[in-house]
Amino acid sequence: MTTAANDALVLDAAAQDLLFREARTANTFTDEPVSDEQIQAVYDLVKYGPTAFNQQPLRIVLVRSAEGRERLVKHMADGNKPKTASAPLVAILAADNEFHEELPSQLPHFPQAKDMFFSERPVRESSAQLNGALQAAYFIIGVRAAGFAAGPMTGYDADGLNKEFFGDGDHSVLAVVNIGKPAEDAWFPRSPRLAYDEVVTTV
C-alpha cells in the first residue's frame, strides 16, 4: 500500500487500494487472458458514470486478432510498441463526434437537446472530447475493478489510428489501453503527486 487507506471515505480500504492506491499503469503483463465477459462486466458497470446530457460518445475497439494487433502497433510511438504488441488485450478508446444522433433515445425527458445544443460539429467535437475522456477514465477504473492493470497511452499517430480503425471521419481516438495482469517488474517506482494545497484553493 503506497499510503494508508483513508477512513474519512465510505469506500472500503480494499476497494481504495484496488482502484487507486495499489493500481498502477503496467508496462509488462502475464499471459493470463482477458475475456469478453470480463470486458462486458466492466462496461455494464462504468456505463453509469455521469456525462453532460447523458451523452455517450465513447466507443471501444477490442484488438484481439493478430492482424488487428499489427494494424494497431504500427501507429504507436516506438516506446509504446513492445507493450502494445504483448498485452493480453488492447482497447482503443475513441469519441464518436456524431453522438448527438443517439441523444433523443438516451435523454428521453429532453430530446430537443440534440438540436438545441449539438447542431454544430465543432461544439459536438469539443463535447465528445470532454465527455468521452470522462468515460475513458470510468473505463480505466472499471478495468481495475475487474482485477486487471490498465496501461493507458496517448503516444501514437492519432490521425493514422482514426483512419485505420474508423475511417468515417467521425471518430477521434482518446487513448489506447493495454489490459492484463501485471508481470513482475511491471512498473517504474510510483512518481510523485501534487500536494492538496498545490491543487485545491478555497474562495
Add this chain to the structure above:
Amino acid sequence: MTTAANDALVLDAAAQDLLFREARTANTFTDEPVSDEQIQAVYDLVKYGPTAFNQQPLRIVLVRSAEGRERLVKHMADGNKPKTASAPLVAILAADNEFHEELPSQLPHFPQAKDMFFSERPVRESSAQLNGALQAAYFIIGVRAAGFAAGPMTGYDADGLNKEFFGDGDHSVLAVVNIGKPAEDAWFPRSPRLAYDEVVTTV
C-alpha cells in the same frame, strides 16, 4: 440497485453500487456539510489516477463563501443556478494549461518530457483538456467514494468563469460539480445507456 452487481468483477458489490450503480447526479441536496477533511481524503485517493506523463493539470476551487457562491452562480446557465446556489459545497474543476512547469518534479525519471513534448501551447492545451478530464472523472468517483452525490455540470459561461476565478489566461474550466447528500427526489428517473454491442467492437 438498478441492475444486479456483477460477480465477474473483483470490486465488491457494495463498492460497485456506491461508485456506479446507485450513484446518481443529484439535483437537490440536504444541508449536511461537506468538510475540507473529506475533500482532502477524496483528493489523496484520486490523485493516483493515471494520466499521460504523470501530468496533473487539474485544479480545484472549492466555493465556500457567500461571495464566492454569488460570483459563481451568475455565470451558470439558468437551469443550473438554483442547485448551484443551494448545494452544500461546489467545486470548480479547471485545467492548468501551464502544467508542464511541474513535469520535471512530477516525472523525475524523464524530466526532458517537458521540453520534448510540451513546448507549444496548443499541444499543452489539448493535453490539459484530455488529462484534466480524466482527473475530473477520478474526482467525481472520489466524491462518491466519500459517500456524497456529485452533480457535474457543463452549462455555464466558460469564458466568464475562467476570468472570474483564474484571470491569468492559463486555466480552462472543465466542469462545475455540486457536492452533498442527496435530498428526497434528488434526481430524474435513470436515463438509458447504450448497450455493450452499440459501443464495443472487436477486430
